[in-house]
Amino acid sequence: MWKYEKKLQYPVKVSTCNPTLAKYLMEQYGGADGELAAALRYLNQRYTIPEKVIGLLTDIGTEEFAHLEMIATMIYKLTKDATPQQLRDAGLSEHYASHDSALYYENAAGVPFTAAYIQAKGDPIADLYEDIAAEEKARATYQWLIDLSDDPDLNDSLRFLREREVVHSQRFREAVEILKEERDRKKIF
């Protein structure tokens, strides 16, 4: 069961009309290391992982949906007033041909989202290591997006999202430590 708060996790402001950025942002919307993949990966792994870390996967998986909503807002703002010609100039003509300016789960190159992006090995360590890798890859993607964008307001929101990836990676690393149960071993020996 979820409760929905009708507000964004962090404000999204876009100050320059640059639909090309929408194309790049789609990497975090429907890409392999995007927010949708992250949310589905973590929430799915909850069922076959030791009880101690289920809550963490629920919390982070839920937050990823809040991030997905922020990315959707950015893409929507950047494309909602764009003419077909502007979308074509932004490299979004193929998208327009199929979707108009509707959002769709695909990556920056237009490849549709697939469940094959997500693993569920059933081994707690293997799954958490994948989660750590996913967070670092998402952090890197945000860096490349910030490098490509010269919109200061958009970058402000992207920096917030990048920081959340850093914190999530930290928490998954701690989850591994919990499952290793070696934390206090030094005191015993």
Add this chain to the structure above:
Amino acid sequence: MKTNPKTFTKRKSYVPFHGPCDPCPPIGRKYYSTPPNLYVGFQPPNLPQFPPEEALKCGTLWPTFYDFYENPYKKGAGRGHG
């Protein structure tokens, strides 16, 4: 943190090899992030915290984990790291 606080950086760099037959001018330095979560291990108790408003803006409650990112290839962006 086990690292030396005097030499700790959140960004490292290296210079990729550039050969005489490479078609493009050299990029010079390549930069990569090494964010704080790589160094902390299990978070110790009682770390200093940001005030709530600042924490909401930063995306973390703890200054230890805060890592501002700027395009390292932008002119005037913090060169000299790592």
